[in-house]
Amino acid sequence: MLLIKNGRIKTMAGANFENGYVLIEKESGKILSVGESIDETPDMEITDAGGRLVTPGCVEAHCHLGVHNSAVRWEGADYNEKSDPITPHIRAIDGINPIDEAFALAISHGVTSACAGPGSANVVGGTFAAIKLFGKRVDKMIIKNPVAMKCAFGENPKGAYGQNGSKAPVTRMATAALLRNLLFKTREYLEAKESGKEPTFDIKLEAMIPVIKKEIPLKAHAHRADDIFTAIRIAKEFDVLLTLDHCTDGALIADELGEEGYPAFVGPSFTSKSKIELSNKSFSTPAILHAAGVPISIITDAPVTPIENLTMCAGFAVAEGLPYEVAWKAITVNPANQTGIGDRVGSLEAGKDGDVVIWNDDPLVKIGTKAYVTVIEGKVVYRATEC
Numbered sequence: 001m002l003l004i005k006n007g008r009i010k011t012m013a014g015a016n017f018e019n020g021y022v023l024i025e026k027e028s029g030k031i032l033s034v035g036e037s038i039d040e041t042p043d044m045e046i047t048d049a050g051g052r053l054v055t056p057g058c059v060e061a062h063c064h065l066g067v068h069n070s071a072v073r074w075e076g077a078d079y080n081e082k083s084d085p086i087t088p089h090i091r092a093i094d095g096i097n098p099i100d101e102a103f104a105l106a107i108s109h110g111v112t113s114a115c116a117g118p119g120s121a122n123v124v125g126g127t128f129a130a131i132k133l134f135g136k137r138v139d140k141m142i143i144k145n146p147v148a149m150k151c152a153f154g155e156n157p158k159g160a161y162g163q164n165g166s167k168a169p170v171t172r173m174a175t176a177a178l179l180r181n182l183l184f185k186t187r188e189y190l191e192a193k194e195s196g197k198e199p200t201f202d203i204k205l206e207a208m209i210p211v212i213k214k215e216i217p218l219k220a221h222a223h224r225a226d227d228i229f230t231a232i233r234i235a236k237e238f239d240v241l242l243t244l245d246h247c248t249d250g251a252l253i254a255d256e257l258g259e260e261g262y263p264a265f266v267g268p269s270f271t272s273k274s275k276i277e278l279s280n281k282s283f284s285t286p287a288i289l290h291a292a293g294v295p296i297s298i299i300t301d302a303p304v305t306p307i308e309n310l311t312m313c314a315g316f317a318v319a320e321g322l323p324y325e326v327a328w329k330a331i332t333v334n335p336a337n338q339t340g341i342g343d344r345v346g347s348l349e350a351g352k353d354g355d356v357v358i359w360n361d362d363p364l365v366k367i368g369t370k371a372y373v374t375v376i377e378g379k380v381v382y383r384a385t386e387c
Helices: 101-108 155-162 172-194 203-212 225-238 250-260 285-291 307-319 324-329 333-338
Strands: 002-009 017-025 030-035 045-048 053-056 058-063 111-116 124-132 142-152 218-222 242-246 264-266 296-298 356-359 371-376 379-383
Touching: 002 053, 002 356, 002 371, 053 058, 058 242, 058 307, 058 333, 101 111, 101 307, 101 371, 101 379, 111 142, 111 307, 124 172, 124 203, 142 203, 155 172, 172 203, 172 225, 218 225, 225 242, 225 250, 250 264, 250 285, 264 285, 285 296, 296 307, 296 333, 307 324
Parallel strands: 002 045, 058 111, 142 218, 218 242, 242 264, 264 296
Antiparallel strands: 002 017, 017 030, 053 356, 111 124, 124 142, 356 371, 371 379
């Protein structure tokens, strides 16, 4: 067993402990207990937090880690299959490279889980996977796959295909129409299968069945307010699950989004305003959305913002009005729950994975703070050489 003791335990599950412990069974990698005090036994491997802050491993709800590799050109750019605007059969797990240096950087900065997948060039881009960030083989790192189906609205699919007018989508109307057509066909395909008619196998429609059956959400890239509403309109029309990824104009329509209740994955905010859709980008957006009752997570969209800066982005949101405790939830338990992996990660509770971070300082308060120790499933995967 691994015992982490003498820590300021922030559980993200209600009670916190000013001087507490986390006990993890190493064989299963699961948390056995969290509390104020425990008797030590000879079979315990002990890590003394020395009064440091202890939290669950951070969770990134939207990134392209491993499919857009660091320090490379086209050779490692596997995040957009631009041969076709409709590619639901594309799977992130077939493009994720766990050897990329971004994984180690994430771990050293307390990020232990991430939802990674295709980019936003396509109207429908393929499936995201939720993975742990330590390992050499993605098959052994999976938390849940698929976790969502990527779709995109606005400038990106128009820019990838329609700028010269030769291939749809040229307009936002065509983007919506292409997505609707795919959803209609999938619904008909599924109805035929369930009635015993056995339609001709279609790999694209097969990939969309979990969306129609509400097993996974549409993961909607939408920055502009009207694009956000189009995503909601289509989700309601087909009665499918939805997350609003980026949600850059969210502050302008926070009252409407509060009534709708869809999760908003806000970011990347630590970037330049590199396109028109980002003109309203602000670190105040999470606070405004939260005040309106919108469930929020904070994202980096790595490598757009490097994933090691996830906690920094949460800290900047605090500086712009997001309550401190809410900011911590926005990078731990909220993204875990909103991506369907909250049964495994996001909080320090008995039965959940032993993903724990001991911090050198509070990363939401002191910019540049790294992990002192990072634990994934009961295994110490990072230990700082200097404090």
